[in-house]
Amino acid sequence: MTAWRILLAPMALLGTLVTSLSAQADHGMAHPWQMGLQEAVTPVARQINDFHNLLLVIITVIAVFVTLLMLYVMVKFSAKNNPTPRTTTHNTLLEVLWTAIPIVILVVIAIPSFKLLYYADSTKDAEMTIKAVGHQWYWSYEYPDNGEFTFDAAMLEDEELEPGQPRLLATDEAVVIPVNTNIRLLIAADDVLHAWAMPAFGIKLDGVPGRLNETWVRVEKEGTYYGQCSELCGTGHGFMPIMVKVVSKEAFATWAEKAKEEYASLHEKTGVKLADANGKTAE
Secondary structure: OHHHHHHHHHHHHHHHHHHHHHHHHHHOOOOOOOOOOOOOOOHHHHHHHHHHHHHHHHHHHHHHHHHHHHHHHHHHOOOOOOOOOOOOOOOHHHHHHHHHHHHHHHHHHHHHHHHHHHHHHOOOOOOEEEEEEEEOOEEEEEEOOOOOEEEEEOEOOHHHOOOOOOOOOOEOOOEEEEOOOOEEEEEEEOOOOEEEEEHHHOEEEEEOEOOOEEEEEOOOOOEEEEEEEOOOOOOOHHHOEEEEEEEOHHHHHHHHHHHHHHHHHHHHHHOOOEEOOOOOEEO
C-alpha cells in the first residue's frame, strides 16, 4: 500500500498543480507557470483555442513522424548496415506522397483558419459601439452610443496600486462593457501604430493612424480582464495596458449614466474633442 502511495504521489501533485494553474488562468490575465492559453470568454476566443489545439495535434504528429523517420534512415542506411549504397535516385510513389500529403495537411489547416478569420472580422447585429484610440502611451475610449463621452486610461504606478491589482496591467480608468452583448470595437491611433490585445477575448488588432480597424466581442462571463498594447510603439510600449470590466447589463446602464455626467463635465472643462464611430469630431 505504501509503495502505491509513493508511486501515485507525483501524479497527485501534478494534478493539483495543473488544477491550481488552470484556476489561476480564470482571472483574465496570465500567471507564472500557466499551462495553455487564458480561459476563453468569447465565441471568437473559444474558436481560437480549438484551432490552437488542432494545430498542436497536427504539429505533434508531424514532429514524431519525422523524428522516427530520421532515426530509421540513420540506422537502416548507416555504413555498417548498408555497406553497398543503392543507386536508386527516384521513386514515383514516394515523390507523389511527399507532395500530396503536405498539401492535404495545409488544406486541413486552411479551411478552419479562413472560417475563423471571417468570423472574427464580421460584426453581426452590434448592440453598441466602443472606439479605442492608442496614444503614446495610453488608451482613450469613446462611447458614441451611450452619451458620446470619452475618457483616458493610463497605467497605475506601483505606489498607486490597490491590493489585488496587478502591476503593469491595472489602469486608472477601466473599460466597462455589459455581459452577453454584441459590441462593435473600433480601433485607431493618433500618432504611431498601436495594437489593442486582449487574450481572453481573442482580440489582437492594430490601431493605425488615419484609419479605423473593426472587430467585435461578446463576453459571456463577468469579471475583470487585462491586456496590453502588442505593437512596438516606442519607449513606453510596455506601459500602456488595457483593463476591461465586464458587468451585468443593469450595472452597465447605471455606470453609463454616471459616466456620461462625469466625463461630459470633464469634456466641458478641458475642451476635449469627441469622435463618433465615423471618425467625425465635435466640440
